[in-house]
Amino acid sequence: MARHVRHKNKREQTTFQVPPPPPGYKGAHRAESERVLPRRIAGVAVAVGIVGAAGAAAHAMTGQFSPVAGGADLGGVPDHSAPIGKVETVHAVDLGSETARIIRQDQLAAMQAFNQASGVAQNGYAARKAAEEQAAREAWEAAEARKPPKQRQIEGWIREAIGVLAANGTQITEDSMDEIYTIIIKESNGNPNAVNTWDSNAARGTPSKGLMQCIDPTFRAYKLAGYDDIYAPVDNIIAGVRYTYARYGGFGNHPGLVGISQGSGYVGY
Template identity: 55%
Template sequence: MARHSKADGRTVYTVVPRQEFKPGAHRVEDDKVPLAHRVSAIVVAAGVAAGTAAIANAATSGPATELAAGAAELGAVPDQQVQNIQTVHNVNPGTKVSQILQMQQMYAQQTFEQASKLAADSHAQREAAAKAEAERQIEMRKPAKQREVEGWIKDAIKILQANGTNIDNSSVDEIYTIIIKESNGNPNAVNNWDSNAMRGTPSKGLMQCIDPTFRAYKLAGYDNILAPVDNIIAGVRYTYARYGGFHNHPGLVNMNLGGGYLGY
């Protein structure tokens, strides 16, 4: 209804006929659509929004169970939908994805480092085992007498180390050579024909020490000149004291120069 004023002061009311709406480019709901149907559509739309948001939230920050729960939210009641929408509103998906990627990268790096360490340790263990087996095979190929003498030498070296002598098993071959040249590996050998014997102090034992030399260089508790380990201890300490080590031992030096062994 429209109201118009005439020039003479009269007011005229015009009734406008009801406009009929027809289907076209724009859909207009007819007032006759049941209210229950319209309310249902609104609830479904809100449910879709909430469920979709919940799915996005679970995809960026939650486990698979939450993702499934987000899908179930498509039929949620309005209060739950509002709560889910608010939760998603407070989450920055880009930040969450970045954090997940960083965590995955760190995990991958740690896993790689652990695997590399395990591989390196395993390789080192295999090399050590192979080296030990090779050494064992070499030892087994040696004559029994040589293994026995070298066993005495290694025992003497341990005692010498414990008493301050700077020596290790790298000297085993040198000591063994001296022993073979001096006594042929016989701990009971006594030389009754050389100049020392003529003076009444024959050389004795594996390294052919004379009594005065043995007494001067033995260690306390290792007092038997004919005992293999005791004799080696005194012979090594004498060599270090007089020559500074086996690198200056006259018999070894001359052999290295292509000559024969010389007594010390």
């Protein structure tokens, strides 16, 4: 069996010397599958101790490797300065670049797998989120359907008034829906045309009117432009809420709501 001689060239690269073929030998270039070449590249890299990457090591473990054959497959070229008919020198190849290519392929494959997994996770999250929102919407619709028509109507007026108030600078959201609804039920029982004819305001000639039972001077002081009808549900709510904010700082100090929370009953405001 012919021996391969390994030595260092002037650039401190490892080289292999191989004997020439016997006379009359008609050699042929050996072509190997793409799956074999990466194994042999990695095998050579591991054999000469220049690869520490897990990706290349994994390729090396998948099959047999030969340092000499690997060097040839990597593109070794004959040393034309060597005496013809005696030996040929196969120059060392830049294994680092080939190893880096293999590692990059592994990294790209891993990244592709990660992105695919991430996409599946994101799609799963979006589906769960959509399902939760759909369930919440259906639950809200079911709760609304169970309410009496009168309550749904009043809450519709309140919701519209809150939108107008918020658009005009009042710090209010639909979180205040229950408080406003309670005041309306206690003050007028939800009747937009209600008029109080028996209290002290009525005795002075300024009876309370509408859903939140505003007297005319209070309504004129706290209404918004374009919402001028004291009997119109949204207009009356706007004035009543703005008055509550101006006098009590919000619903937390509204005397009727405070009375309910303390168990002493509702008190007109």
